[in-house]
Amino acid sequence: MFIPxxxxxxxxxxxxxxxxxILLNFSIFIYQSxxxxxxxxxxxxxxxxxxxxxxxSLDYFVARDGLVPAELVQGHNLDVTVGxxxxxxxxxFPRRVSPPLSLVYSLFMHGSWLHLLGNMLxxxxxxxxxxxxxxxxxxxxxxxxxxxxxxxAHVLFNLDSLVPVIGASGAVSGVMGAYLxxxxxxxxxxxxxxxxxxxxxxxxxxxxxxxxxxxxxLSAGGGSGIAWLAHVGGFILGFLLVRLLAGRKAPVVEIVx
Numbered sequence: 001m002f003i004p005x006x007x008x009x010x011x012x013x014x015x016x017x018x019x020x021x022i023l024l025n026f027s028i029f030i031y032q033s034x035x036x037x038x039x040x041x042x043x044x045x046x047x048x049x050x051x052x053x054x055x056x057s058l059d060y061f062v063a064r065d066g067l068v069p070a071e072l073v074q075g076h077n078l079d080v081t082v083g084x085x086x087x088x089x090x091x092x093f094p095r096r097v098s099p100p101l102s103l104v105y106s107l108f109m110h111g112s113w114l115h116l117l118g119n120m121l122x123x124x125x126x127x128x129x130x131x132x133x134x135x136x137x138x139x140x141x142x143x144x145x146x147x148x149x150x151x152x153a154h155v156l157f158n159l160d161s162l163v164p165v166i167g168a169s170g171a172v173s174g175v176m177g178a179y180l181x182x183x184x185x186x187x188x189x190x191x192x193x194x195x196x197x198x199x200x201x202x203x204x205x206x207x208x209x210x211x212x213x214x215x216x217x218l219s220a221g222g223g224s225g226i227a228w229l230a231h232v233g234g235f236i237l238g239f240l241l242v243r244l245l246a247g248r249k250a251p252v253v254e255i256v257x
Contacts, residue, residue, distance in 0.1 A: 066164025146174020153233025174238030
């Protein structure tokens with residue numbers, strides 16, 4: 001297992017948009033998880049029974065705003081199953097958010113602290129250099145296009161799915177693909193777990209990112225509840241798209257401790 005801690009790749013200007021994206025993602029998660037309780041009584045629907053309360057505020061927002069592949073394919077809202085009652089009957093929730101809007105909303109939602117912290121760590125380490133290289137306006141479009149493209153890759157292989165998909169992972173994967181394209185030789189300080197042994201080492205970004213990509217690719221179809229193909233699609237899209245947006249290669253000064 002590999003966890004990046006920092007990279008040795010200086011930037012010419014502060015990563016303002018990366019910081020704003022991180023703050024936005026944290027703010028949305030905290031609001032949806034802890035600061036919005038009035039939605040908990042919005043009724044779920046089950047046949048021949050009284051409405052049930054939501055288990056948590058976050059569950060409500062995931063069901064309401066997450067990307068549902070079947071909705072995007074069919075072009076209209078559907079009812080999603082969010083659980084079973086004590087008699088085993090499906091409990092459903094009628095969605096009202098436009099499918100194209102859910103494609104964007106879902107990019108800024110996360111299902112747990114671990115999900116959020118992991119994505120934001122990778123965005124912080126690899127995103128600052130991509131923002132620096134592309135410029136802030138291009139970086140915004142790049143980030144959103146990678147996120148949307150990653151989600152569409154997931155939809156392509158899950159056309160009938162009614163399971164909501166959320167997370168910035170696809171957009172962050174695009175940032176990582178761009179980093180591989182532009183800065184393959186930059187060094188990344190990495191926390192490495194080998195069975196019971198834990199150590200840190202500096203490895204080339206190309207090695208770290210290729211290993212990460214292969215793990216995502218080989219995990220696809222594993223049924224773990226993770227949209228692996230969104231990670232794969234976002235990474236490939238970022239790798240290709242950044243070459244169109246970056247223009248002439250700027251000199252890179254690598255710092256090695």
